[in-house]
Structure formats: C-alpha cells, structure tokens
Amino acid sequence: MLTTSPTKPIGAPATNPVTNFFRSRLWRRLSRRKSALVGLVVVLFMMSIAVLAPLLAPYDPTAQTWTAVRKAPSMAHWFGTDEAGRDILSRIIWGARASLLAGLTSVGIAMAIGVPLGLAAGFLGGVIDGLISRFTDAMLACPFLILAIALAAFLGPSLTNAMLAIGITAMPLFIRLTRGQVLSIKAEDYVEAASAVGNPRWRIAVWHILPNILPQLMVQATLTIAAAIIAEASMSFLGLGLQPPAPSWGSMLNSAQRFLSNAPWMALWPGLSIFITVLSFNLLGDGLRDALDPRSR
C-alpha cells in the first residue's frame, strides 16, 4: 500500500550530542545570563581541580613539616601553612574532592530514592500517595542540617556516612517536587494520548512523564548540591565528616578557629572556597531555573 524510496539515511541524529547542546534553546538562554555563566565556569573549574588534584597540588596534603608551622602565605606556600606545617593550597585542592564528591553523591542518593518515590506518589495516587506524602511532610518538619547531623551521628563519623545522611535528608525535597510535577504533567493531553495508543502505565510514567519533569529536577539538583556542600562542611567542622588528617574544607575551618588571631589565612582559604563553590552552584541553579521557566520564553 505504501511505497517510498528514502533519499537519505533516516533516523540518525544529524550531529553529536555535544554540538546539539550548544545549539539547544537551553544553552542559548543560559548563556544570556552572565551570573549563570560565571557560576557554570567556576563549578567546572572546581570540578577540574578536584579531578586533577594529584597533578595540581604542589605538596602532599598530609605531609607535616614541623619547621614551617603556621607560616603566612609566601612564594613557597601560596596559601600559607597550617598548625602542622601542611601546605594549605594542597589541602584546599584535595579538599575540593571531598566537598564536590559529597555534594554530587548525596544529591545522587537523594534523587535515586526521591524521584521514584515521588513518581509513584504522583502517578499512582490514593493510599500510596498518602503514605509517601505524610512521610515526606514528617521529614520536612525537621530542620535540614539538624536531621542530617543526627543521622550522621547515628551512622558514625565518616565521609560515606555523611554523604548518606545528607542524601537521605535531602530526599523529601525531591519526592515533593517530583510528585507535584507529575500531578501537573499527568493531566496533559499527550499523557492521555499515550494511553490511547496502548501503553502500559509504567511506560507512561517513565517514558512519557519523567522526561518532561527533568528540567525542574535539574534545577533542584543544582541548588541542593550547594546545600549539601554546606552540610558536608558543617559536619566535617563538627568532626562527623571526612576524618583527619584527610583534608576537608570543614575540618580545616575547625582547626583554624583556634588560631584565628595569629594565623587568619588558615580560616580564610577554606571559608572562601566553600563560599565561592556554594555561590557558583546557586548562581547556576538560579540561571537554569530562569532559562527553563516557560513564562520567560
């Protein structure tokens, strides 16, 4: 009944994904926002520092030099040294690993549990929705950091447990966001059309609804990474995160507080690092939210 002769190969993408991204509407809209671009650049810079730490760090971050204790910044030690004579620049560079790892992993955990639960709550509704939503409300009633610290204290002090605790604490944010978005997308005509062509329910949820809420999840993830980095630093400050002598910005601040008046650089650099990283993630998140906001199109 149907006869055609295709003139060119079909179905193959015209360009590779990287090129596609730089041509996409998201990129065009994001690149118009200077603050978001700055955020993106700093985030990428911090990430490359974390990845390349062994190559970039001028000294071993745990090597103690008792002849150079609490030295002010100099040509030999650009950021100075700490109370055990360790090079602060090297510790900052290695500390970026702990911070970013904690941010990314804990948000990964939060999304891996929260998004499926939110999808189930929003899509299935009824008793399942009631159970998941009440559980979410209960968790959100506790302050974020307090709950994370309580969980970490319960699990025992280590970076893995800190990430787990932050991830579980951030999970209800994703449950609630996913549920709300699913409820609004579920009412769209194309979801009804998808069931009118014989799709099973799980496929409608995963293939038809989930991709349409990814932008919102992406924004929430970026902003939550910032919160998770602060939470990790706070927990390391309290001794619940990465254990000494391994370098972490939070624990560096902790040891610096005893020498604030005579070695302020010990507190300055880790504080500045946390500030800049968190600010960059927030700028990027805000920029993404504006770029993805349908009202601003």
Next chain:
Amino acid sequence: MSTLPHIHQDPSARSVRADNDPSTRVLEVANLRVVFEDETRTVTAVDGVSFSVHKGRTLAIVGESGSGKSVTSLAVMRLLPEHSARISGSVHFDGRQLLDETKSGMRSLRGNRMAMIFQEPMTSLNPSYTVGEQINEVILRHRDISKKEATQRGIDMLKLVRIPSPEARYSQFPHNLSGGMRQRVMIAMALACDPELLIADEPTTALDVTIQAQVLELMRDLQQKTGTAIVLITHDLGVVAESCDDVIVMYAGQVVEQCSVEDLFSFPQHPYTVGLLGSLPRLDEKRDQLVAITGTVPDMANLPSGCRFRARCPFSVAKCAEMPELMEVSAGHLSRCWRTPLQDLVP
C-alpha cells in the same frame, strides 16, 4: 484537489443502509451507560446509548458540551478512570466484548486496531520527543518489526497524511510544527497500525477553517483507501454535512435522534435537532437573525423527569412529562419524541 470520487455523490447508493449487515459491522455499542460517582453526587453522563459503526463509513456523534459524546468515546476505548466511572451495557468490537476485556487485552487493541485522535493537536504530542520517536513508539508497540522498518513505515505515514518533506519532519520536535501539521501527525500515528476503527474527538475544532477542510478531506481520502470505520465526535453540523454517513444526536446523555446525514438535514425529526439546524447560518436562505435554542442544558446531576428537552422545547405537550423511547419514524430514522413526525406541526 482530490481525484477520488466524492463520497456524497450518490445518495441512493448511500441510502441502502448497511446497519443490518453484520459482516461489515466493526463496532456495536448497545445500551451503554456511564455513571460517575463521588461522595456527594451521582451523574449519569451516558444513558442507554446504542449505535453501530460499519467498515468504510463515518458515524457522527453530535451534541453540545456536556451531552456525553466524549464520554461515550472514552468508554468505548475503556479510557475512563476505573475508580470513578461505572460502565454498563455492551461494546462489541470484532466479536469481543470490550467491557469484559482485560487491561492488557485493551492495550493490545488501542493504537493497533482501534485508534483515537484528540481535539487539541497543540498539546497531544509529547514535547520531549521527536515526531518520529512518537510514531515509532506506536508501531513498535504493536508490530513485531525492526526499528528501521518502523522508521520507514513512520515516514510513509507522514507522506500519506501529506506532510511536506516527511524525512525532515520525522526528526523534528512538535514545537517545530504548526497546529494543522501536528493534527496530521496525530492522524498518521492513529493510522500507523491500520486500525479498523478510528475515533476522532473534535479533530478539527482547534484548527482554523481552511486547515479544518484540509484535515477533513484527508480523513475522507484515507478512509477510501483503508476502509477504516470512523466515529467523528463534533458539535459542528457543517463538519457532519461534509464528511459523515450516519448521525446520532445526543442530548443530556441520551440519543435523541439517529438517522442518515441526508435525513438529518432534510427531515429532522427531533425538536432539538430542528433547533440546532435553526441556529446555523445559511447561504441559501435569508435569515435576519440566528435562532438560538432558549434555556440551558439541564444539570446532569439533577435531571428533570420525562423528556429532558421538554423545558426548552417549543413543541412540548403534557405527554412530554413521560420519557419517550427512541421511536422509528421511517426506515433507519429514530427519534426520541412523542410528537414525531414533526413535519406538519407548528410550534
């Protein structure tokens, strides 16, 4: 534009009605009732609707908003939410009783042997996927063929619904397409698996008039080629005149008149149909003013006793306090009115 013979050319051939020929019957709905219930009220949205659709023919379901026409079509497809809608009666499709069919049985029919087109082409396609991915999904769900063959089939379908440069359109996203183009894509998706039955719920309502005519003509041509039976849900009598064979007119959840298209326009037998026709602008008669039907549709949760059109009817008499049955006025022409035939009556 079309080289195909116009299907309305020969009224005498059309008047040989296929209603009683079971071999061409694709869908038979009998005494369909849909009741929506919640804590506070019970609404009978569809009340004892019966009709059948035949291969190669188009049945129009006409009625104003809230008359139950869309609910009827969703009930046939079993797309109503099961926890709130109670459906009774019978829906026979290909010898199967759809109301007893399992969920997976229904899924294998939907999109495959019975397809649906929705009113809003702008929102009926998923914005996250290309046109091709969405057509492919339907084909691969119901046909055991390779992705490459499905792609070829998809492009053939786009060609069939006369989308220019189908290969390019195939890899575009819905936001790259106009409304008329998207409705063509919806039709291509609906027809991709050669369904026996196509339910089109106000397929042209959201389109502008010139595109409407093109889409209707496209559907007519495709029906000639494939023999698909079509149920066309509409409130637009112009669309009915242009593209349908048989008509049922619905009012407040009931069928009030059932006949061929010719009879509907030449000998309307229900006062509601007469009112609908009277409210149409026409070129061949001078009308100073369009006649609106007075009053409003009754509240479905609180229906009056007797004939549901009684309060708005210029012909109503005391007997109308009793609910009339659908009565045969002439062969194949049914009307739910005590006062039919209406010819000699004056309101």
